[in-house]
Amino acid sequence: MTRTTDALQFIQRAKIPVTLFLNSPAAASYTSYFKAIKDTGASIQDHTVTHRKLKGQSYDFQRQEIEDCANRIQELFGERPYLFRPPFGDYDDITLKAARDCGMRVSFFWTQTVDNGKVFYQTTAEVIKPGDVMLMHFRPNLADDLLGALKAMKNSGLTPARLEDYIPRPSPA
Secondary structure: OOOOHHHHHHHHHHOOOOEEEEOHHHHHHOHHHHHHHHOOOOEEEEOOOOOOOOOOOOHHHHHHHHHHHHHHHHHHHOOOOOEEOOHHHOOOHHHHHHHHHOOOOEEOOOOEEEEOOEEEEOOOOOOOOOOOOEEOOOOOOHHHHHHHHHHHHHHOOOOOOOHHHOOOOOOOO
């Protein structure tokens, strides 16, 4: 994982609304970097502890991956995640049950990926639709990826938004 200050500065200057799905070791290793992004209005959500494939694993394994990550993120950033993205987008019914049982309100999957500033579409339409999720990683070209995503959204007549703007945090019980 690469933490680039140019990506952080781009997010800050352009006020790009982002939702981060982090595994807990990365969150713990680069806490100050992710706190700086969180300070822009971003939220930090659950992406498991080990980033292992969940599909086909036992309920206990999957629940522990999700729960332990959520606990660590809450400890590091002061808010418990309530959104979840399974590693590799690979899941089964057990994954979804484990996520719900850990308090995850929604599990997300991407519709486009962005790498080296280029958008890779999952459909032949090559258009971004309202509600689509764009997957990016903390790689050296993250600022280029953000710019490529913003251009693709503009070309589709859309404005970026945080997932939390549409799926708010549940009220405390």
